[in-house]
Amino acid sequence: MSWIRRHTRRVARAAVPAAPMLLALLLGAGAAHAEGQAAPTLDTGNTAWMLTSSALVLMMTIPGLALFYAGLVRTKNALSLFMQCLAVGAGLVGVLWILIGYTLAFGTGGDYVGDLSKIGLSGITPDTLLSGKTIPEYVFVMFQAMFAIITPALMIGAFAERMRFGVCLAFIGIWLLVVYCPLAHMVWGGGLLGGKWGALDFAGGMVVHMSSGYSALVAAIFLGKRRGFGKEPMPPHNLPFTVIGACLLWVGWFGFNAGSQIAADGTAGLAFLTTSTATSTAVLAWMAIEWLHRGKPTVLGAASAAVAGLVAITPACAFVTPLGSMAVGAGVSILSYAAVTFLKPALGYDDSLDVFGVHGIGGTWGALATGLLISDLALKATNHSWGEQVWIQLKSVVFTAVFAPTATILILLVLRAIFGSLRVGDDAEYAGLDLSEHSETAYTFGPASGTPAALLESAHAVTGGVGAHRPA
Numbered sequence: 001m002s003w004i005r006r007h008t009r010r011v012a013r014a015a016v017p018a019a020p021m022l023l024a025l026l027l028g029a030g031a032a033h034a035e036g037q038a039a040p041t042l043d044t045g046n047t048a049w050m051l052t053s054s055a056l057v058l059m060m061t062i063p064g065l066a067l068f069y070a071g072l073v074r075t076k077n078a079l080s081l082f083m084q085c086l087a088v089g090a091g092l093v094g095v096l097w098i099l100i101g102y103t104l105a106f107g108t109g110g111d112y113v114g115d116l117s118k119i120g121l122s123g124i125t126p127d128t129l130l131s132g133k134t135i136p137e138y139v140f141v142m143f144q145a146m147f148a149i150i151t152p153a154l155m156i157g158a159f160a161e162r163m164r165f166g167v168c169l170a171f172i173g174i175w176l177l178v179v180y181c182p183l184a185h186m187v188w189g190g191g192l193l194g195g196k197w198g199a200l201d202f203a204g205g206m207v208v209h210m211s212s213g214y215s216a217l218v219a220a221i222f223l224g225k226r227r228g229f230g231k232e233p234m235p236p237h238n239l240p241f242t243v244i245g246a247c248l249l250w251v252g253w254f255g256f257n258a259g260s261q262i263a264a265d266g267t268a269g270l271a272f273l274t275t276s277t278a279t280s281t282a283v284l285a286w287m288a289i290e291w292l293h294r295g296k297p298t299v300l301g302a303a304s305a306a307v308a309g310l311v312a313i314t315p316a317c318a319f320v321t322p323l324g325s326m327a328v329g330a331g332v333s334i335l336s337y338a339a340v341t342f343l344k345p346a347l348g349y350d351d352s353l354d355v356f357g358v359h360g361i362g363g364t365w366g367a368l369a370t371g372l373l374i375s376d377l378a379l380k381a382t383n384h385s386w387g388e389q390v391w392i393q394l395k396s397v398v399f400t401a402v403f404a405p406t407a408t409i410l411i412l413l414v415l416r417a418i419f420g421s422l423r424v425g426d427d428a429e430y431a432g433l434d435l436s437e438h439s440e441t442a443y444t445f446g447p448a449s450g451t452p453a454a455l456l457e458s459a460h461a462v463t464g465g466v467g468a469h470r471p472a
Contacts, residue, residue: 040129040132040133040134041129041134042129042134042135042136043134043135043263045264046133046134046135046262046263046264047134047135047136047139048264049259049263049264049268050135050139050140050143050259050262051139051142052255052259053143053254053255053256053258053259054139054142054143054145054146054255054259055255056251056252056253056254056255056256056259057143057146057147057150057252057255057256057259058090058146058149058252059248059251059252060146060150060248060249060252060253060255060256061085061089061090061146061149061150061153062085062086062089062090063245063248064245064246064248064249064252065085065089065150065153065154065245065249066081066082066085066086066245067241067242067244067245067248068241068242068245068246068248068249068303068307069081069085069156069157069160069245069353070082070238070241070245070442071236071237071238071239071240071241071242071243071244071245072157072160072236072242072352072353073160073161073236073237073352073353074161074234074235074237074432075237075238075432075442075443076431076432076433076434076435076441077160077161077432077433077434078237078238078434078442078443079433079434079438079440079441079442080160080161080165080432080433080434080437080438081156081157081160083165083437083438084153084156084165084168085153085156087169088152088153088156088168088169088172089149089150089152089153089156089172090149090153092169092172092173093145093148093149093152093153093172093173093176094145094149096173096176096177097141097144097145097148097149097176098120098121098141098145099119099120100116100119100120100177101145101148101176101177101180101181102118102121102141102144102145103115103116103117103118103119103122104116104177104181104182104185105144105148105180105181105182105184105185105188105189106118106144106184106185106188106189107119107185107189109185109189109190109191110191111186111191111192111195111196112182112185112186112191112192113181113182113185113191114181114185114189121138121141124137124138124141126138130262133262133263134263135262140262143259144184147184147204147207147208147256148176148180148181148184150208151176151180151204151207151208151211151212152172152175152176152180152212153172154208154209154212154213154216154355154359155172155175155212155215155216155219155355156168156172157216157351157352157353157354157355158216158217158219158220158351158352158353158355158356159216159219159220159223159352160352160353161226161352161429161432161433162223162224162226162227162423162424162429162433163223163422163423163424164419164421164422164423164424164437165433165437165438166419167415167419167422167423170415170418170419171219171411171412171415171422174411174414174415175215175407175408175411178407178411179211179215179403179404179407179408179411180207180211183206183207183211183400183403183404184207187199187201187206187207187396188201188207192399193206193396193399193400197392197395197396198382198384198389198392199392199393199396200315200316200319200370200371200374200378200382200389200392200393201315201367201370201396202257202260202271202314202315202316202317202318202319202370203256203257203260203271203314203315203317204256204260204314204315204363205311205312205314205315205316205363205364205366205367205370206315206363206367206396206397206400208314208363209311209314209359209360209362209363209366210359210360210363210364210367210397210400210401210404211400211404212355212359212360212404213355213356213358213359213360213361213362213363213364214356214360214400214401214404214405214408215404215405215407215408216351216355216356216359216360217349217351217355217356217360217405218405218408218409218412219408219412220349220350220351220352220355220356221349222409222412222422223422223423224350224423225349225350226350226352226429227426227429227430229350230348236300239299239300239303242300242303243299243302243303245303246303246304246306246307247306249306249307249310250276250279250306250310253275253279253310253314254272254275254276256314257271257272257274257275257313257314257317257318258271258272258275258317260317260318261318267318270317270318271317271318273322273325274313274316274317274318274320274321274322274324274325274328275310275313275314275317275325277322277325277326277329278309278310278312278313278317278325278326278328278329278332279306279309279310279313279329280309280329281309281325281326281328281329281330281333282305282306282308282309282310282312282329282330282332282333283302283305283306283309285305285329285330285333285334286301286302286304286305286308286333286336286337287301287302287305289333289334289337290337293341301337304336304340304354304358305333305336305337307358307362308332308333308336308358308362309328309329309332309333311332311358311359311362311363311366312328312329312331312332312362312363312365312366312369313325313328313329313366314363314366315363315366315367315370316328316366316367316369316370316373316374318378319370319373319374319375319378320369320370320373320374320375320378321375324373324375327369327373328365328366328369328373331365331369332361332362332365332366335361335362335365336357336358336361336362339354339356339357339361340354340357340358343357344357364397364401367393367396367397367400368390368393368394368397370393371386371389371390371391371392371393371394372390374386374389424436424437
């Protein structure tokens with residue numbers, strides 16, 4: 001590790017140009033300008049890049065994440081994953097973000113949450129520039145909305161195939177406001193972690209991936225295991241869907257990471273490069289590990305590795321060199337492979353699609369690696385020593401790993417008091433959430449009309465009615 005860090009620091013000194021906006025981003029002081037310097041004006045190139053990045057990040061959720069998750073579940077639950085990503089993620093969160101989410105995350109506030117000064121985007125007009133930047137604030141609102149949309153959508157994979165749709169709507173909506181928005185403010189909005197402690201999280205290792213990964217784990221445990229888990233096979237029903245989804249995520253992630261520079265400049269280029277390099281390395285490393293451990297590499301493993309690599313480089317993409325990003329990618333493959341292959345079976349929890357193993361563990365490693373592998377250029381801008389920055393990253397990781405799941409448990413307890421059971425009944429789970437929650441099916445075979453009435457009648461015939469005996 002020390003050799004990698006020394007070597008990457010030499011590369012940084014020789015090859016990485018200073019980016020004019022990097023210092024401001026590192027210190028969370030995007031509005032700071034030297035006295036007498038002209039106020040920023042609209043830059044159409046930066047604005048065009050941010051509009052493009054916003055669209056790329058939305059593509060990560062629909063169709064990217066939807067395809068990735070839908071392919072991993074059983075046939076009878078495929079549409080439920082599409083529905084949750086589309087209606088709960090992009091639909092519900094997209095509205096809540098405009099009404100109140102943005103102001104809680106980026107409104108003027110204290111250490112933990114923003115105030116209500118921008119509720120309903122109050123005070124923002126098409127001519128309002130983001131403070132200290134060269135893009136309209138409306139564009140920044142939209143870019144950050146895409147982060148808010150994908151973060152809770154990531155959790156859906158942990159409790160796939162068993163949560164009631166109405167409960168899912170309530171859970172995601174409350175979690176956005178209680179967990180995501182305060183954490184975004186603490187890291188990116190000038191709050192405790194980023195503003196006071198000086199934690200580095202360029203595009204969301206803690207805000208996005210740790211928060212969703214750790215919350216997903218406690219939600220999966222709270223709901224309990226799927227019916228038949230550990231007793232009957234539950235293989236992915238459509239791996240081509242999953243691979244296509246992973247590829248769309250990889251492409252969209254360039255907007256996710258490079259777009260977080262809020263400008264089309266050299267630092268955005270560095271983030272673009274390290275994002276792909278870390279992911280490529282993660283795929284190769286995972287394949288090698290799986291080949292040695294299982295005897296053959298799998299396409300599911302390669303797709304999982306790509307996502308893990310993308311997750312891990314997210315917080316570090318602008319703070320490490322390309323060689324450093326290789327260490328990030330190799331490290332996450334080792335850790336995430338161990339989590340999904342050994343830790344999950346040992347502890348016996350049913351994280352349906354390994355959200356914790358990929359996003360929770362990957363985000364944790366990425367946040368720590370940001371400090372461990374930071375380049376000289378990035379470290380100089382922090383005004384901290386290497387040891388100080390590593391300590392800041394560590395305590396910020398611990399804070400996130402405690403705050404997000406604790407708040408999630410409280411939300412789930414409240415929802416259970418309101419709704420009673422949070423998961424569908426045994427008959428509904430046996431029939432599948434596509435039919436029981438949405439009266440639809442992804443695949444219709446034979447002469448059946450495919451109408452909701454016909455499908456429900458067919459499902460009733462299969463299940464034998466409420467309380468009928470089912471095979472294990």
